[in-house]
Amino acid sequence: MKNSEIWVAFYTILVREIRRFTRIWPQTLLPPAITMTLYFAIFGNLIGDRIGEMGGFSYMQYIVPGLIMMSVITNSYSNVSSSFFSAKFQHSVQELLVSPTPNWVILMGYTLGGVARGLCVGLIVTVLSLFFTHLALESLFLTVLVVCLTAVMFSLGGFVNAIYARNFDDVSIVPTFILTPLTYLGGVFYSIDLLPDFWQSVSLLNPVLYMVNAFRYGILGVSDINVYWALVIVCVFIVVLFGFGLRLLNQGKGIRS
Amino acid sequence: MTYAIEISDLKKRYASGFEALKGIDLKVEKGDFFALLGPNGAGKSTTIGILCSLVNKTSGSVSIFGTDIDDNFALAKKYLGVVPQEFNFNVFETVFNVVVTQAGFYGISRSVAEERAEKYLKQLDLWEKRNDQSRMLSGGMKRRLMIARALIHEPEVLILDEPTAGVDIELRRSMWEFIKKLNEQGTTIILTTHYLEEAEQLCRNIAIINAGEIVENTSIKALLKTLNQETFILDLDASLPAGWSLPGFSVQVSKDASSLEVEVIKGQSINAIFKALDDISINVVSMRNKSNRLEELFVKLIKG
Numbered sequence: 001m002k003n004s005e006i007w008v009a010f011y012t013i014l015v016r017e018i019r020r021f022t023r024i025w026p027q028t029l030l031p032p033a034i035t036m037t038l039y040f041a042i043f044g045n046l047i048g049d050r051i052g053e054m055g056g057f058s059y060m061q062y063i064v065p066g067l068i069m070m071s072v073i074t075n076s077y078s079n080v081s082s083s084f085f086s087a088k089f090q091h092s093v094q095e096l097l098v099s100p101t102p103n104w105v106i107l108m109g110y111t112l113g114g115v116a117r118g119l120c121v122g123l124i125v126t127v128l129s130l131f132f133t134h135l136a137l138e139s140l141f142l143t144v145l146v147v148c149l150t151a152v153m154f155s156l157g158g159f160v161n162a163i164y165a166r167n168f169d170d171v172s173i174v175p176t177f178i179l180t181p182l183t184y185l186g187g188v189f190y191s192i193d194l195l196p197d198f199w200q201s202v203s204l205l206n207p208v209l210y211m212v213n214a215f216r217y218g219i220l221g222v223s224d225i226n227v228y229w230a231l232v233i234v235c236v237f238i239v240v241l242f243g244f245g246l247r248l249l250n251q252g253k254g255i256r257s
Numbered sequence: 258m259t260y261a262i263e264i265s266d267l268k269k270r271y272a273s274g275f276e277a278l279k280g281i282d283l284k285v286e287k288g289d290f291f292a293l294l295g296p297n298g299a300g301k302s303t304t305i306g307i308l309c310s311l312v313n314k315t316s317g318s319v320s321i322f323g324t325d326i327d328d329n330f331a332l333a334k335k336y337l338g339v340v341p342q343e344f345n346f347n348v349f350e351t352v353f354n355v356v357v358t359q360a361g362f363y364g365i366s367r368s369v370a371e372e373r374a375e376k377y378l379k380q381l382d383l384w385e386k387r388n389d390q391s392r393m394l395s396g397g398m399k400r401r402l403m404i405a406r407a408l409i410h411e412p413e414v415l416i417l418d419e420p421t422a423g424v425d426i427e428l429r430r431s432m433w434e435f436i437k438k439l440n441e442q443g444t445t446i447i448l449t450t451h452y453l454e455e456a457e458q459l460c461r462n463i464a465i466i467n468a469g470e471i472v473e474n475t476s477i478k479a480l481l482k483t484l485n486q487e488t489f490i491l492d493l494d495a496s497l498p499a500g501w502s503l504p505g506f507s508v509q510v511s512k513d514a515s516s517l518e519v520e521v522i523k524g525q526s527i528n529a530i531f532k533a534l535d536d537i538s539i540n541v542v543s544m545r546n547k548s549n550r551l552e553e554l555f556v557k558l559i560k561g
Binding site for chain 1: 271303306309310311312313330331332334335337339341343345346347348349358359361362363364365366367406
C-alpha cells in the first residue's frame with residue numbers, strides 16, 4: 001500500500017473506533033462520569049475533610065490526579081479489549097483481515113481509538129473535579145505526556161487481552177482481577193510513604209504506581225517516585241506490548257485458523 | 258500465461274490434526290466463471306480462507322494475478338473481493354458506513370468511496386436502506402450488502418462462498434443476473450454452491466473437491482460429456498396398457514401408469530421412446546431430467 005493509502009486505512013479504523021464509543025456514550029462516557037463524581041463527593045468531600053492534608057495538599061486535591069488516571073487506564077483498556085473482541089465475536093474483524101491494511105496499522109488504529117476514549121473520559125473527569133476543588137498545574141507538558149503514554153500502554157494491553165480472549169468472561173477477567181487491584185493499590189488514594197517499608201517495596205513493583213505518581217507530579221508537583229524513571233517504565237511497556245501485539249497479529253493468534 | 262488464481266500443492270493441517278487440504282493444484286483463468294464444488298467439510302472454505310488470508314496455509318503456494326501471497330499478500334489482497342458464507346459486517350453500522358468503511362481499509366479516499374457506495378448500493382437495490390442499521394436488513398438484503406462491500410474496491414476476482422444459501426428464488430435469480438454482468442465486464446468469478454443447477458447454468462469451468470483433494474477439474478461441458486446415463490421422467494396424457502414394455506431401455510412405470518421413468522444410456526436415441534408411445538396413441542405431455550445432470554456426476558465422483 002502507498003503511504004497515502006495507509007493513512008486512509010489508519011484514519012478509517014480510528015474514526016470507526018471513535019464513532020463506536022461516542023455512539024454508545026451511555027455505556028462508555030456516562031458511567032465513569034457518575035462513578036468519579038461519587039468518588040469526589042464521598043472520598044474527597046465527606047471522608048477527605050476528616051483525613052486532612054496529604055503531601056501538602058487537601059485530600060481531595062491529592063486524589064484527583066489519581067482518579068483521573070484511574071479513569072484513563074480503565075477506559076482506554078476496556079475500549080480496545082471490548083471493541084476488538086466484539087469484532088472477533090461478530091467476525092467483522094474479517095473485513096480488516098481480507099484487506100491489504102498492514103497489521104501495524106490495525107494495531108495503531110485500535111490503540112489510538114482506545115487512547116481517544118481514555119483522554120475523552122479523562123477530560124470529563126477533570127472538568128467534574130473542578131466542581132469539587134481547584135487544581136494547580138505544575139507542568140502541562142509532563143501531565144499531557146504521562147496521560148497520553150499511559151493511555152497508549154493500556155490500550156495496547158487491552159488489545160493483547162482481546163486477542164487471547166475466547167469469550168466475554170475473558171475480556172472482563174483482567175480488568176477485574178488484575179487492573180482494578182493494581183490501580184487501587186497504585187497510590188490513587190494514598191502516598192506509599194504511609195506504608196511500612198516492606199509494603200513500600202512491594203508497591204514499587206506495581207507499574208500503575210509510577211503512572212499515577214508521574215501524573216500527580218505533573219499537576220501538583222509531588223510524587224512518591226522518580227518521574228523520569230516512571231516515563232522510562234511506561235515507554236518500555238509500550239515497546240514490549242506493541243511488539244507483542246504485532247507478533248500476535250502477524251501469527252493470526254485467535255483470528256486466523 | 259498469468260492466471261487469476263494459481264494454487265500449487267496447497268496443504269492445510271489444522272491444530273486438531275485434521276488434514277483439510279492434501280496438496281491441491283488449481284488454476285483459474287482470467288475472466289472465468291469458475292465453480293468450486295464439494296460436499297460439506299471437503300475443503301472449499303479452507304481453500305477460500307487461505308486465498309483471502311483468513312486461514313494460514315501449512316505449505317504450498319498461492320498466486321493471485323501472478324503475485325505470490327508469501328511475497329506480497331497486500332498486493333494480492335487488492336485483487337480479491339470476498340463474499341463469505343456468514344454475515345460478517347458490523348451489525349450496528351449503517352448500510353452506507355459498512356461499505357464506505359470497507360473502502361477505507363483498501364486506502365480508497367472518502368469521496369471516491371461514497372461515489373462507489375452509491376453506485377453499488379443502487380445496483381443492488383439497497384440505496385433506500387443506506388441509513389438503516391445493517392442488522393435491520395432482511396437475509397437477502399444482507400447478502401446483497403456483502404456483495405456491495407466486496408465490490409467497493411473493484412476487485413479483479415470475486416469469490417462467492419455459497420452466496421445464495423437461504424435466499425428466495427426471485428432474489429437468487431436477480432443476484433445471478435448481477436454476477437453474470439460483472440463476469441461479462443471482465444471480473445473473474447469463483448463460486449461455491451450447493452445448488453448444482455446454478456453451477457451448471459453459470460460456470461464455464463469447475464473443480465470438485467472431496468476430502469481435501471481435487472477429484473475433477475475441467476470445463477462444465479467436458480464434464481457433462483462424461484455422463485454415460487441420464488434418467489428422464491415423461492408425463493403422459495393417458496395410462497399405459499398393462500404389460501407394456503420398451504425394449505432396450507430400463508423403464509419404471511408410476512402406480513397410476515401415467516408417467517414413465519426411463520434410463521437412457523449414452524448413444525441411445527430418445528426418439529425410440531416417443532415412437533413406442535406414439536404406436537399405442539399416447540402423447541408425452543412433459544419431459545424432464547430426474548435429477549440435475551451435474552448432480553448425477555457430482556454424486557458419482559464424490560462416492561468415488
